[in-house]
Amino acid sequence: MDARETMYEGKSKRVIRTDDPALVILEFKDDATAFNGQKKASIDDKGRVNNAISVLLTEEVQKAGVPSHFVKRLxxxxxxxxxxxxxxxxxxxxxxxxxxxxxxxxxxxxxxxAWPLVEIFYKSDALGDPLASDDVAVLLGWAKRRELAFMRDQALIVNEVLKTFFGHVNVDVIDFKLEFGRIGENLVLADEITPDGMRLWERGTGKKLDKDVFRRDLGDLSETYRNLYERLFNAPLPAVGS
Ligand SMILES: Nc1ncnc2c1ncn2[C@@H]1O[C@H](COP(=O)(O)OP(=O)(O)OP(=O)(O)O)[C@@H](O)[C@H]1O
Ligand SMILES: [Mg+2]
Incomplete structure (x- = not known):
């Protein structure tokens, strides 16, 4: 599997073609954005931390039977x-x-x-990702009804896995965002599971351990992410290239 040209450069990741048409590489950048790209910065170590956390959490949800796009960490x-x-x-x-x-x-x-709420939003930067309903999603052809039902079910399973997992390190999962994709007729969990797309509050103190630190200017996001890494892996983030 060789890397080829960049197919898509997003706000926080690059999607890179490989010589196998069924596989792509996701590369995590250090770029952080908020408010639909209006606020931007480069955050030291963010890409490395998110890559590691996404692998850890994706493997955890796969163990619970949630299918995902993940093949391996390169x-x-x-x-x-x-x-x-x-x-x-x-x-x-x-x-x-x-x-x-x-x-x-x-x-x-x-x-x-009182119970976990699932909401769906239309993925459109131009429109600012508006809230949508299942009826609208079906009507406008974004997803089939059975696909929406599947995504909701899987998202609730992911929620249970994440709540338990983060509970072990004294963190409350407030909310999070997932993306799904089709491979033929099947749906799998895609994209990333990282503190860029989650709210994580320290149990007891309510201290924010996620991208809100950047959105709301609450402190140093780089340090926040390295600390979160340390909490999850019980070891400091390795030096670059090790
Ligand atoms: N397995 C996959 N195959 C193809 N595309 C994927 C896969 N997983 C994630 N993506 C897409 O790759 C892109 C990753 O880039 P990034 O997350 O930086 O985008 P973004 O700036 O958030 O923009 P948007 O998600 O709105 O396109 C996203 O568009 C995401 O939907
Ligand atoms: Mg994204």
């Missing part, structure tokens, strides 16, 4: 994954009110929800 920044046709829907699971949910309904952040 190096500290790059993963080999199955190429999918991305469903243009972001699947968000919420356990506690925060972010756009709290704002939309004018409620406080930090209110536990």
């Amino acid at each position: 190096d500290e920044r790059r993963l080999l994954v199955k190429k999918v046709e991305i469903i243009p829907v972001e699947v968000v699971v919420r356990n506690v009110s925060a972010g756009s949910f709290a704002k939309r309904y004018a409620i406080a952040e930090g209110m536990p929800l």
